Amino acid sequence: MASINYRLKKGKSEWSSIYLRFKQGNQFDTEVSTGLECPVNRWSVSKQEVLSTFELNYKEVNKKLDDLKNYIKSEYASTKTDDLTVIINNQWLKLKVDLFFNRQDISIEEKQKIFFADFMDNFIEQSKTKRRRSGDPIKPRTIQHYNTTLNKIISFEKYYNTKLKIIEIDLNFHTKFIDYLEEREKLNNNTIGGYIDVIKMICNNAKNKGLRISHDINTNEFYTPKNKTKDIYLKEEEVNMIFEHKFDADYLDNARDWFVIGLRTGLRISDFLQLKKENIEDGFIFKTTLKTDFPVIIPIHDQVKSILEKRSGEFPREISDQKFNEYIKIVAEKSGLIEKVEGARIDEVEIIENGKKQIIHRKKQGKYPKFELISSHICRRSFATNLYGKLDTLTIMKITGHSTEKQFLSYIKITPREYAEKLKALWEKQKDDV
Known part of the structure; x- marks a missing residue:
């Protein structure tokens, strides 16, 4: 069995180079410098490591020696499965050591x-x-x-x-x-x-x-960081407020109509902004989603029907994702969605990069007017949340295109208070029915 050992090549200096010797019986016996050094009196032959010292980062050196040993063993083991015969000699060992320390141009x-x-x-x-x-x-x-x-x-x-x-x-x-x-x-x-x-x-x-x-x-220690997001959604009455608001500016009227279509179809922005008259058949919207390549069929909501009738059966005028996200904030504000709620807003953040100040944009949690927190993602989230509990989960998933219930439930944003209000309303209804 191949063995790997380290030794110091002593000279006149108080510091010596650490050499690696790789040997297997009579097959090969070769040695090269690792390029690492340590004080002569701080090397342990029996432990094959640098002893505690203030003269260098001995822990880091010992880790590199241990990793190098394992790497050489792994590389040698891989030669046994190669189709070509690999000769283990000083040149092979030096290449592997240089490769490990990234000391030269390699393939x-x-x-x-x-x-x-x-x-x-x-x-x-x-x-x-x-x-x-x-x-x-x-x-x-x-x-x-x-x-x-x-x-x-x-x-x-x-x-x-x-x-x-x-x-x-x-x-x-x-x-x-x-x-x-x-x-x-x-x-x-x-x-x-x-x-x-x-x-x-x-x-x-x-x-x-x-x-x-x-x-x-x-291991559990190599965890995936997560934080509880406070994503918002629009309730039925808020969607209705947006639909019923009259806009003087044509660009806001156009954006509002796309917004309502997104809210009433549950499609992603990449899908609902691409809807055409050809996607309509027998009172349904047919669309193969871009992200999942999943075909969905959605009944046309009365509000969407009204928008299409207003536009002679056509969908609203084309708009970019960027302009859509910009305009629907104005639409929501003018529709009265100004109450302050918890959520995450994109804010400017100042950082120092290469000694210079730079402005980047990052999400920041806080309490903001609701319209400031609105983006295209709220369409799909609101659609799923408003139908949850009114339709069975599988039916909603078939429309939204979610493949797992866990994935779908991540879109549901009903708060504990709202669940409590639902229960209270149920009890009151039961009392009235008696």
């Missing part, structure tokens, strides 16, 4: 076996042509999320002047990465949690390909 394939960003970049490229078990391709938005996560990793590496190895995605990284995203990027827990989930998935993919990952990845 892309070798980098992908060690460095997290390189492995992830390759994973993303493969995902563009990969198919799920169902046979469906991976959605562009999923690929985009992977790329955003990779960009955060690269920014983190740049900030700390490091290049993360796959094996270094551990609890120490977890703590520093979350701190970095919170303090430097001003991101909230739910956004950070999305990045952590991708990182865990990438690491487990690396493990499935025979690469070494940290045992920390699948």
